[in-house]
Amino acid sequence: MxxxxxxxxxxxxxxxxxxxxxxxxxxxxxxxxxALGLGRGGRAKILPWLFLAALSAIGLIxxxxxxxxxxxxGEGTAEKMNLPTHSDFxxxxxxxxxxxxxxxxxxxxxxxKRDRVINxxxxxxxxxxxxxxxxxxxxxxxxxxxxxxxxxxxxLGLCMSNLAPxxxxxxxxxxxxxxxxxxxxxxxxxTTISMLTASFTxxxxxxxxxxxxxxxxxxxxxxxxxxxLEGAAGQWLSMFSLTNIPVHVNDVIFGxxxxxxxxAPAHTLPHWILVSWYFGWVIVPGLILWxxxxxxTP
Amino acid sequence: xxxxxxxxxxxxxxxxxKRYGKVIALDDVNFTITxxxxxxxxxxxxxxxxxIKILLGLVKPTSGSAKILGQVASDSVxxxxxxxxxxxxxxxxxxxxxxxFLTHMAECSGLPPDAAxxxxxDTLRHAGLxxxxxxxxxxxxxGMKQRVKLCQALVHDPAFVFLDEPTAGLDPAGREEMLTLIxxxxxxxxxxxxxxxxxxxxxxxxxxRIIVLRGGTVVHSGEVSHxxxxxxxxxxEVDTNRDRLLAALQxxxxxxTQEAGGLTVEGxxxxxxxxxxxxxxxxxxxxxxxxxxxxxxxxxFQRDAT
Numbered sequence: 336m337x338x339x340x341x342x343x344x345x346x347x348x349x350x351x352x353x354x355x356x357x358x359x360x361x362x363x364x365x366x367x368x369x370a371l372g373l374g375r376g377g378r379a380k381i382l383p384w385l386f387l388a389a390l391s392a393i394g395l396i397x398x399x400x401x402x403x404x405x406x407x408x409g410e411g412t413a414e415k416m417n418l419p420t421h422s423d424f425x426x427x428x429x430x431x432x433x434x435x436x437x438x439x440x441x442x443x444x445x446x447x448k449r450d451r452v453i454n455x456x457x458x459x460x461x462x463x464x465x466x467x468x469x470x471x472x473x474x475x476x477x478x479x480x481x482x483x484x485x486x487x488x489x490x491l492g493l494c495m496s497n498l499a500p501x502x503x504x505x506x507x508x509x510x511x512x513x514x515x516x517x518x519x520x521x522x523x524x525x526t527t528i529s530m531l532t533a534s535f536t537x538x539x540x541x542x543x544x545x546x547x548x549x550x551x552x553x554x555x556x557x558x559x560x561x562x563x564l565e566g567a568a569g570q571w572l573s574m575f576s577l578t579n580i581p582v583h584v585n586d587v588i589f590g591x592x593x594x595x596x597x598x599a600p601a602h603t604l605p606h607w608i609l610v611s612w613y614f615g616w617v618i619v620p621g622l623i624l625w626x627x628x629x630x631x632t633p
Numbered sequence: 634x635x636x637x638x639x640x641x642x643x644x645x646x647x648x649x650x651k652r653y654g655k656v657i658a659l660d661d662v663n664f665t666i667t668x669x670x671x672x673x674x675x676x677x678x679x680x681x682x683x684x685i686k687i688l689l690g691l692v693k694p695t696s697g698s699a700k701i702l703g704q705v706a707s708d709s710v711x712x713x714x715x716x717x718x719x720x721x722x723x724x725x726x727x728x729x730x731x732x733x734f735l736t737h738m739a740e741c742s743g744l745p746p747d748a749a750x751x752x753x754x755d756t757l758r759h760a761g762l763x764x765x766x767x768x769x770x771x772x773x774x775x776g777m778k779q780r781v782k783l784c785q786a787l788v789h790d791p792a793f794v795f796l797d798e799p800t801a802g803l804d805p806a807g808r809e810e811m812l813t814l815i816x817x818x819x820x821x822x823x824x825x826x827x828x829x830x831x832x833x834x835x836x837x838x839x840x841x842r843i844i845v846l847r848g849g850t851v852v853h854s855g856e857v858s859h860x861x862x863x864x865x866x867x868x869x870e871v872d873t874n875r876d877r878l879l880a881a882l883q884x885x886x887x888x889x890t891q892e893a894g895g896l897t898v899e900g901x902x903x904x905x906x907x908x909x910x911x912x913x914x915x916x917x918x919x920x921x922x923x924x925x926x927x928x929x930x931x932x933x934f935q936r937d938a939t
Contacts, residue, residue, distance in 0.1 A: 344821065345755075345759060345821050345822045345823075346755065347790055347822075347823065348744070348748065348752060348789070348790035350744070350745070350748045351745060351748075352714050352742075352743040352744065352789075353743045353744070353745060354711055354714065354743045355710065355711070355743070357740060357743045357744070357745065358740070358741045358742065358743055360740075361737060361740035361741045362741065364740075365737055374729065374733055375728050375729065376728060376769075379728065446726065450723070450724065450725065450726045450727065451720075451722060451723060451724040452724055452725070452726055454720055454724055455718075455720070455724055455738060455741075455785060456741060457691060458689050458691070458713060458716070458718040459713055459714075459738070459741045459742050459743075460710045460711050460713045460714050460741075460742065460743055461710065461741065462710060632690070632691060632707075632710075633690070633691070633692065633693045633707045
């Protein structure tokens with residue numbers, strides 16, 4: 336059977352044009368794919384998936400340990416032994432979360448600046464605000480998944496390892512909204528700080544090194560200094576431990592001080608101060624980030 | 634929003650002035666552009682990029698108004714769904730395939746995903762990159778990257794496209810391919826073009842109209858054919874005996890001037906050609922070329938500079 340190929344020439348596009356909503360969702364979708372290395376070579380996938388695997392592994396190990404304790408020691412043994420659970424996860428996994436945000440987050444903005452693709456976005460039906468909000472939201476989704484997925488694994492693990500899974504679900508279902516809220520708080524904070532840092536450079540490596548330094552160095556430095564300055568001064572100073580800020584909110588949500596923050600003098604401060612401090616660290620950097628991109632288009 | 638019909642202004646710039654502090658980038662610029670290929674010429678700092686940025690809505694003019702397809706782009710970003718822009722500098726991601734990148738750019742211009750995918754493949758086919766569409770852009774040659782840049786400006790089927798120095802950095806073959814594509818963009822695709830360039834030859838061969846900017850003001854604008862019309866002079870090029878030919882012409886009372894590459898004789902009527910013929914015979918100068926001379930666009934700049 337033979338066929339003939341006809342060149343019908345250039346065809347004008349007569350279909351629908353969906354405007355800004357489509358443009359925003361395209362930037363959001365591309366940001367999500369970039370963060371996870373989708374549609375790119377194997378090397379681009381290594382880091383994000385390694386971090387997701389590491390975070391999931393933490394949730395899985397916590398579930399296995401608690402499950403084994405319950406299985407061999409009888410129901411409720413894990414709680415009696417005070418093994419780490421949902422309220423402790425964000426404290427335990429926070430270093431991995433911060434490094435994940437530091438290494439992967441800047442890629443969403445730095446690459447566009449380095450390759451100058453941002454100039455092509457801004458001549459499309461997008462404003463600077465549309466662009467940065469879409470990119471920020473894309474990475475927020477990735478970070479929220481990274482923060483909540485291990486908690487889901489942990490919850491399912493604890494549920495399945497229980498002799499009466501339905502009874503466990505009935506008594507512990509309130510953990511679900513708590514760990515979702517705590518995960519979202521962690522994601523919101525890490526995403527905003529990471530994006531703001533990335534907005535100042537076109538080199539991902541510079542942003543990543545700065546962020547890792549900021550998160551990793553600030554914690555022991557502030558901790559040591561706050562121990563020296565006892566009393567109220569030490570208490571207030573310990574609030575500047577950047578890794579502890581979202582974990583304090585985690586403690587407020589769960590109503591329990593986690594292992595990570597119990598040594599920080601700030602944990603005794605009133606909840607409203609800890610929560611306000613957290614929102615300050617999200618809102619102010621968020622506004623600076625927005626202002627930096629808003630001025631790209633008049 | 635429909636493309637403007639023939640003769641209707643696609644772009645209109647009225648009394649546009651743009652100041653950056655004390656520096657005047659554009660000073661009371663006025664022009665309109667209708668269907669076709671228009672070249673915008675000017676030296677560095679003449680205001681070419683500023684006027685393009687104003688028309689795209691990326692910069693607001695200090696005074697005056699610049700409209701594209703009847704709208705001010707900075708007032709309504711939606712007008713950009715019908716406008717394409719190809720920047721001069723590199724602007725392509727290296728790790729992504731051309732097909733994926735163009736699909737994304739089409740979606741960013743408001744096309745639904747399926748249509749975006751189809752348009753990306755079609756546009757790459759018209760630019761001669763169909764076979765290479767799944768390769769990462771980082772592995773493309775300069776000419777291929779330049780064509781991808783043009784494709785991203787066309788993928789959403791705009792009514793008007795801005796091309797900023799589209800032949801920059803290309804070898805002669807690549808430059809020829811790019812100019813052919815630009816002509817095709819208007820003549821076959823029906824998309825009007827504003828083409829900024831430093832290269833007179835490219836503008837002469839490609840554009841229907843030109844706008845010449847100097848120091849932020851429009852110094853010339855009109856049809857390219859008008860600027861390139863025949864002059865009342867005859868250009869003669871010979872292989873040898875040029876001095877003898879010059880003397881023979883002067884002996885016949887012909888006003889003649891020497892130029893690099895040949896002699897220019899004043900007057901374009903038949904009697905001048907007769908005198909030139911006789912002078913060629915007397916001087917035994919082997920004729921290589923003779924013909925009426927045309928203005929060149931470079932003269933516009935030389936004239937303004939002097």
